Amino acid sequence: MTLPPEFSLIARHFRPLAGPGALDLTDDAAVLAPPPGRELVLAADAMVAGIHFLPDDPPETIGRKLLRTNLSDLAAMGATPLGYLMTVALPRGLPEGWLAAYAGGLADDQREFGIVLLGGDTVSTPGPISLSLTILGHVAPGAALRRDGARPGDEIWVSGSIGDGTLGLGVLQGHFPADAGGFLADRYRLPRPRLGLGLALAGLARAAMDVSDGLVQDLGHLCRAGGCGAVLRAAQVPLSAEARALLRAEPALLARILTGGDDYELLFAAAPEDAGGVRARAVACGVAVSRIGHFVPGEAVVTVRDGAGAPLDPGQGGWSHF
Amino acid sequence: MTLPPEFSLIARHFRPLAGPGALDLTDDAAVLAPPPGRELVLAADAMVAGIHFLPDDPPETIGRKLLRTNLSDLAAMGATPLGYLMTVALPRGLPEGWLAAYAGGLADDQREFGIVLLGGDTVSTPGPISLSLTILGHVAPGAALRRDGARPGDEIWVSGSIGDGTLGLGVLQGHFPADAGGFLADRYRLPRPRLGLGLALAGLARAAMDVSDGLVQDLGHLCRAGGCGAVLRAAQVPLSAEARALLRAEPALLARILTGGDDYELLFAAAPEDAGGVRARAVACGVAVSRIGHFVPGEAVVTVRDGAGAPLDPGQGGWSHF
Numbered sequence: 099m100t101l102p103p104e105f106s107l108i109a110r111h112f113r114p115l116a117g118p119g120a121l122d123l124t125d126d127a128a129v130l131a132p133p134p135g136r137e138l139v140l141a142a143d144a145m146v147a148g149i150h151f152l153p154d155d156p157p158e159t160i161g162r163k164l165l166r167t168n169l170s171d172l173a174a175m176g177a178t179p180l181g182y183l184m185t186v187a188l189p190r191g192l193p194e195g196w197l198a199a200y201a202g203g204l205a206d207d208q209r210e211f212g213i214v215l216l217g218g219d220t221v222s223t224p225g226p227i228s229l230s231l232t233i234l235g236h237v238a239p240g241a242a243l244r245r246d247g248a249r250p251g252d253e254i255w256v257s258g259s260i261g262d263g264t265l266g267l268g269v270l271q272g273h274f275p276a277d278a279g280g281f282l283a284d285r286y287r288l289p290r291p292r293l294g295l296g297l298a299l300a301g302l303a304r305a306a307m308d309v310s311d312g313l314v315q316d317l318g319h320l321c322r323a324g325g326c327g328a329v330l331r332a333a334q335v336p337l338s339a340e341a342r343a344l345l346r347a348e349p350a351l352l353a354r355i356l357t358g359g360d361d362y363e364l365l366f367a368a369a370p371e372d373a374g375g376v377r378a379r380a381v382a383c384g385v386a387v388s389r390i391g392h393f394v395p396g397e398a399v400v401t402v403r404d405g406a407g408a409p410l411d412p413g414q415g416g417w418s419h420f
Numbered sequence: 421m422t423l424p425p426e427f428s429l430i431a432r433h434f435r436p437l438a439g440p441g442a443l444d445l446t447d448d449a450a451v452l453a454p455p456p457g458r459e460l461v462l463a464a465d466a467m468v469a470g471i472h473f474l475p476d477d478p479p480e481t482i483g484r485k486l487l488r489t490n491l492s493d494l495a496a497m498g499a500t501p502l503g504y505l506m507t508v509a510l511p512r513g514l515p516e517g518w519l520a521a522y523a524g525g526l527a528d529d530q531r532e533f534g535i536v537l538l539g540g541d542t543v544s545t546p547g548p549i550s551l552s553l554t555i556l557g558h559v560a561p562g563a564a565l566r567r568d569g570a571r572p573g574d575e576i577w578v579s580g581s582i583g584d585g586t587l588g589l590g591v592l593q594g595h596f597p598a599d600a601g602g603f604l605a606d607r608y609r610l611p612r613p614r615l616g617l618g619l620a621l622a623g624l625a626r627a628a629m630d631v632s633d634g635l636v637q638d639l640g641h642l643c644r645a646g647g648c649g650a651v652l653r654a655a656q657v658p659l660s661a662e663a664r665a666l667l668r669a670e671p672a673l674l675a676r677i678l679t680g681g682d683d684y685e686l687l688f689a690a691a692p693e694d695a696g697g698v699r700a701r702a703v704a705c706g707v708a709v710s711r712i713g714h715f716v717p718g719e720a721v722v723t724v725r726d727g728a729g730a731p732l733d734p735g736q737g738g739w740s741h742f
Contacts, residue, residue: 225547
């Protein structure tokens, strides 16, 4: 009796990614001794071709994007990554080279982030490629960064730059001219999870999350969780040179930048007296951070103001699946 | 700013399933203190409409099947369930009643198995419903049942009855007449994870796995992991009264019964001198167990023999996705 083809696909492409607890991906489950005295941090994200990535994105980047969006969730909790389980639903007839490149991208990122594959499932689908990944990390007991600590008077901070992911998607879809270096498309395809910054913010950030569905919508989540409102100063939102160039040519893009999502930057609250500490730790991590507004008493409403202080309406904003 | 519809769907249908560590499904990740002094056991399974379940299966049973196939993996490791993360990719326009029934089925099973939802993701898909679930369990250090301990001379045991799931699928597809009680269709839709038996086999079973891809193929996995062959006595494979009735009418169904999969019974190896202990523990769990053959020296080949000892060819057998 020969084994069905899925077992050889798993053996060739996924077994090399497996860590010690994965039992070579040949048992029913993985066995893992959790780090003693630590709490587990667990998150899961799904990605579907045509929704979360473009069907013709390079397969090398697709697995990495899936892994990095999950790592970004760990970053937002101030957690250290441990490993992951992944399920892939693939159309029959997908060239094996696609799977090899997909797994190769994951191997690169496993080395970069120091994690291993623990288990998963490979199945066929009559629909588009559908991926799901569950990530495990760990934190000191009680030390996880949470969304619910923002208080009126706290300052709003964000890492890196905002809007590059959604503008990169627009570039790939032919809506905007591409930048010469391919920076924006790269940021759409390969988020930078801010793991070091997440760890460094322990004890300083009062609330934190990662920006995945759009800055304005996600800031609204911090407001609801904290029971306060927020004033977002659009002119202080950090933009890359490439985003600024597109915005100069088409000022209406500001709404897309503020609401488009796919940023995977850290959005967090800190007391004004901790601003120096935040900056020092960010410098130590090599990550830029910017103050973009502050939390205010009252309803969980995000008010966006322009450089002159006048209110701006970024529209409904924020990605919705339904 | 109002929240997009997916947040209200999650709040209405999935938040009631969430356990303490899930932070109401409103944070970036779950935080969980692992049971002190225990090892974690982790498995993930995906299910796609039209592949793993029928698109018109009752939604109440679909989530339960997904959960139970994962619980069956924990049973095969002798692990105690803890909780799960789940991602769902749903077509836009799916009636909300579908989601309510899906979540309602999960709620029933959470009570039955004493577990909670820890986190996940809800996204849209242009394809069929695609589900993925990662389950967490725990075992005493070193106590997990593994696949690789079968040795020549060990007896092959299986729990419950074999073939009901694949015959139930055939009934639902109109290939066979339905039994009056709907037993076979029910077994296709609602596997019975043998968690109690898995726990009870600690220290007795030398190797174990659950039968998901077909008895013959899965027995081959135990052979490869153990470095031995197996003789499977078809006449000793336990069948339900409903399966026996179909088999009497169509003897060729034996091959399907032995290779069809969707059984989610425990398949395990035990030394002959432990047969009494295995039976006693199974009785204590209220689960039937049957001896269906033995492991032999040599290549990892499964030989199937009929009641008279003559070799039977069940065909290539075993489910393959590709």
